[in-house]
Amino acid sequence: MFSKRMSSRVAAILVAALLLATMGLIGCAEPEEVEEPEVSERETVKVGVHTSLTGGLADYGFAAREGIKLAAEDFSGFVVDGVEYDIELVILDDKGEPAESPVVAQNLVDQGVVGVIGALTSGNTNAALPIYEEAVIPMISGSATLPDITEEGFDVFFRTCLRDDLQGAALGEWVIELGFERAVVMDDRGDYAVGLGNEVQATLEAGGVEVLREEGQEGDTDFSAQVANMRAFDPDVAIFTGYHREAGLVRKQMVEAGMADVQFMGGDGIKSDEIVDEAGGVENADGMLSTFSGFSPDDMPGFSEFADRFEEATGRPAGPYAENNYDALGALITAIVDAQSFEGADIIAALHEIEYQGVMGSFGFNEIGDIEAPDKTGIDLIPRFELKGDTWEYIG
Amino acid sequence: MSRIRNTSNAPALPWIPRWMLALAALLAAAAFPLLVEYGVIQTVWIRVGTRALVYVLLAVGLNLIMGETGMLNLGYIAFFAIGAYTTALFSSPRFGFEVPFWPLLVMSAGLAMLAGYLVGLPSLRLRGDYLAIVTLAFGEVTRYTFNNWESVTNGPGGIPGIYRPTVFGYLVERPIEFYYLILVFVVLAVLLVANLKNSRVGRAWNALREDEIAAEAAGIHGMRAKMVALVISAAIAGVAGSLFAYYQQFINPTYFVFMQSVIIVCMIVLGGLGSIPGAVLGAVVLDSLPEFTRQSFSSWLPAIFGRDFMAGWPDFLRTFFLDFDQYRMLIVGLVIVVMVIFRPEGLIPDALWRREVHQEDPREQEHTLQTLFDIEEGKQDLEV
Numbered sequence: 001m002f003s004k005r006m007s008s009r010v011a012a013i014l015v016a017a018l019l020l021a022t023m024g025l026i027g028c029a030e031p032e033e034v035e036e037p038e039v040s041e042r043e044t045v046k047v048g049v050h051t052s053l054t055g056g057l058a059d060y061g062f063a064a065r066e067g068i069k070l071a072a073e074d075f076s077g078f079v080v081d082g083v084e085y086d087i088e089l090v091i092l093d094d095k096g097e098p099a100e101s102p103v104v105a106q107n108l109v110d111q112g113v114v115g116v117i118g119a120l121t122s123g124n125t126n127a128a129l130p131i132y133e134e135a136v137i138p139m140i141s142g143s144a145t146l147p148d149i150t151e152e153g154f155d156v157f158f159r160t161c162l163r164d165d166l167q168g169a170a171l172g173e174w175v176i177e178l179g180f181e182r183a184v185v186m187d188d189r190g191d192y193a194v195g196l197g198n199e200v201q202a203t204l205e206a207g208g209v210e211v212l213r214e215e216g217q218e219g220d221t222d223f224s225a226q227v228a229n230m231r232a233f234d235p236d237v238a239i240f241t242g243y244h245r246e247a248g249l250v251r252k253q254m255v256e257a258g259m260a261d262v263q264f265m266g267g268d269g270i271k272s273d274e275i276v277d278e279a280g281g282v283e284n285a286d287g288m289l290s291t292f293s294g295f296s297p298d299d300m301p302g303f304s305e306f307a308d309r310f311e312e313a314t315g316r317p318a319g320p321y322a323e324n325n326y327d328a329l330g331a332l333i334t335a336i337v338d339a340q341s342f343e344g345a346d347i348i349a350a351l352h353e354i355e356y357q358g359v360m361g362s363f364g365f366n367e368i369g370d371i372e373a374p375d376k377t378g379i380d381l382i383p384r385f386e387l388k389g390d391t392w393e394y395i396g
Numbered sequence: 397m398s399r400i401r402n403t404s405n406a407p408a409l410p411w412i413p414r415w416m417l418a419l420a421a422l423l424a425a426a427a428f429p430l431l432v433e434y435g436v437i438q439t440v441w442i443r444v445g446t447r448a449l450v451y452v453l454l455a456v457g458l459n460l461i462m463g464e465t466g467m468l469n470l471g472y473i474a475f476f477a478i479g480a481y482t483t484a485l486f487s488s489p490r491f492g493f494e495v496p497f498w499p500l501l502v503m504s505a506g507l508a509m510l511a512g513y514l515v516g517l518p519s520l521r522l523r524g525d526y527l528a529i530v531t532l533a534f535g536e537v538t539r540y541t542f543n544n545w546e547s548v549t550n551g552p553g554g555i556p557g558i559y560r561p562t563v564f565g566y567l568v569e570r571p572i573e574f575y576y577l578i579l580v581f582v583v584l585a586v587l588l589v590a591n592l593k594n595s596r597v598g599r600a601w602n603a604l605r606e607d608e609i610a611a612e613a614a615g616i617h618g619m620r621a622k623m624v625a626l627v628i629s630a631a632i633a634g635v636a637g638s639l640f641a642y643y644q645q646f647i648n649p650t651y652f653v654f655m656q657s658v659i660i661v662c663m664i665v666l667g668g669l670g671s672i673p674g675a676v677l678g679a680v681v682l683d684s685l686p687e688f689t690r691q692s693f694s695s696w697l698p699a700i701f702g703r704d705f706m707a708g709w710p711d712f713l714r715t716f717f718l719d720f721d722q723y724r725m726l727i728v729g730l731v732i733v734v735m736v737i738f739r740p741e742g743l744i745p746d747a748l749w750r751r752e753v754h755q756e757d758p759r760e761q762e763h764t765l766q767t768l769f770d771i772e773e774g775k776q777d778l779e780v
Contacts, residue, residue, distance in 0.1 A: 018732075189551075
């Protein structure tokens with residue numbers, strides 16, 4: 001008797017959990033097109049795309065994939081040793097799960113890709129790196145911003161996005177420049193938000209700003225406890241380092257608690273148009289400030305043209321890190337042409353020497369694989385944005 | 397007593413003894429990497445196989461508390477996390493420790509056991525759904541602890557660069573070596589659980605599962621027996637976590653989310669609660685199915701039927717098979733519903749469970765009638 005009741009209860013719990021999980025996945029899933037093979041006399045070479053097309057960051061994965069596809073169109077037909085090559089993308093989804101990431105990596109290695117663009121998140125990049133390192137396949141991520149990754153001593157890793165510590169320092173310096181003296185720094189306990197928040201806090205404390213550190217959890221909807229703490233602290237600026245959904249709710253609840261005059265700031269996680277609605281309308285959101293971990297539009301002469309092409313191809317505005325991923329593939333192919341070789345070691349050597357001109361402007365890589373611009377260094381690279389009405393405007 | 401022994405040794409496939417099936421499965425598992433070595437299938441299968449073996453360890457361990465003792469545990473992944481983090485912290489550049497393989501394996505299992513003991517003290521007094529809630533909370537608390545205890549665990553950033561283990565002077569490095577290393581531990585765990593199952597304490601677990609009050613009235617120390625089950629299964633998960641951390645070389649808290657606990661429960665429910673071969677089969681099937689469909693529809697079938705073999709198919713079928721991954725959980729849920737209705741004992745059932753869930757089983761009725769008849773005739777004594 002007991003067992004029969006137990007198995008149906010277990011089943012009910014499992015089915016509920018599985019349904020939730022599936023909805024999460026399918027809700028974010030992008031239909032995968034079947035790519036038609038083109039009839040071509042030219043040779044083809046495989047490049048891996050290691051990204052997350054399902055799971056919580058599927059919108060970032062979509063933007064990355066579409067950016068890479070545009071680059072594959074543009075860079076196909078490159079010449080190595082007098083032979084013209086087309087790029088065949090091998091796109092695999094790691095579902096945003098770190099346990100799946102090594103399987104995807106091994107799959108790409110098995111298929112003989114010459115290089116890999118990805119992974120999408122820092123965690124999945126870390127999980128896959130040992131495999132690419134062993135196979136000596138260069139890996140260029142357009143969005144893995146965790147500072148540690150390039151410090152771990154992997155030879156194969158490069159990235160076309162700026163590190164969280166750089167953005168954190170820039171965000172902190174900006175707060176100091178604006179003359180604020182009491183700051184709340186809040187994160188959502190995700191790897192991105194915590195890294196960024198720590199850096200902001202360190203910068204502020206070094207600059208003599210008094211800091212209250214608060215944290216929520218990604219997915220929370222009620223931040224009243226944190227808001228009450230903030231109110232008791234009486235800050236003049238609040239910096240939220242997580243993503244826009246929670247940031248909007250925090251802002252809304254701050255306004256409701258009578259803290260409308262506290263300046264609201266954040267990193268690139270809040271730089272989304274959706275934050276206006278999430279914060280409860282323009283009157284709450286107007287005047288928010290954010291930094292971004294890509295180059296500023298001033299430094300990216302090709303960006304507006306790229307954004308138009310992206311929208312034409314996908315019907316959506318150019319998503320986060322789309323241009324970083326475009327340039328990741330661009331840099332990889334340029335390095336192959338420079339090296340005149342498909343050997344991993346040769347490509348890696350060429351990537352260190354590269355002077356690449358792409359959508360993001362001209363850049364290269366330093367000795368540990370971080371992106372480097374020729375004319376600007378350090379926090380000057382980080383652009384600043386202000387939410388004016390319901391659009392983010394670049395302010396320098 | 398004799399009644400139980402008779403039925404629990406009854407084979408699932410009556411014409412082949414179970415030990416031969418187990419041996420065949422072991423041989424298949426041991427020979428499988430040769431397919432990769434000789435290039436029949438790609439290297440990725442070693443990684444899928446290794447991960448499946450880790451899940452087999454977890455399923456076999458969870459089966460001990462859920463299947464044998466009947467305690468619903470929705471936070472089992474926490475013990476796995478404790479084992480993995482112990483190994484990561486003491487064998488990585490994080491703090492510069494490099495504890496050798498065996499002591500660290502014992503430490504990982506030991507800390508998981510300690511956690512099991514501590515969480516068991518209050519929670520084993522609860523039953524059924526309440527225990528499920530407490531274990532669920534324990535799983536989440538453990539993950540949040542690893543996520544928030546930044547000074548030690550590096551928080552959400554995780555711990556990269558876990559060193560390769562040296563086992564008996566031999567550096568385990570390649571995926572295939574990890575495969576065999578973990579396979580050895582799977583065999584050990586299966587032997588351990590199989591023997592426990594037929595031991596005195598195993599009988600006590602089954603009795604507690606059937607009817608706790610009656611079992612305690614018959615002289616079983618319920619709390620102690622359940623604690624033994626919980627601590628041993630925590631140790632198995634701790635070992636699995638340690639091996640997984642060595643193999644993966646990187647861990648962060650997102651490995652240990654609640655869904656992982658649910659998936660392990662699914663594995664043993666599908667395979668058959670209380671059944672060791674069921675747990676093994678459930679783990680292997682559920683873990684490798686997505687990669688199997690992915691490979692089938694992206695490389696094997698196109699190789700046989702030509703690249704465009706799906707061209708004439710309706711769109712929804714094409715997306716279904718190409719993105720099977722997304723629908724995996726939906727299908728598993730459906731299969732579980734169907735199974736609870738038609739085959740609640742699982743794919744490879746444990747004999748005792750099968751009897752419990754099919755009380756109207758004619759064989760069982762016949763058996764009971766025969767027993768009653770024998771008692772009346774004086775051929776058999778009344779058993780308690």
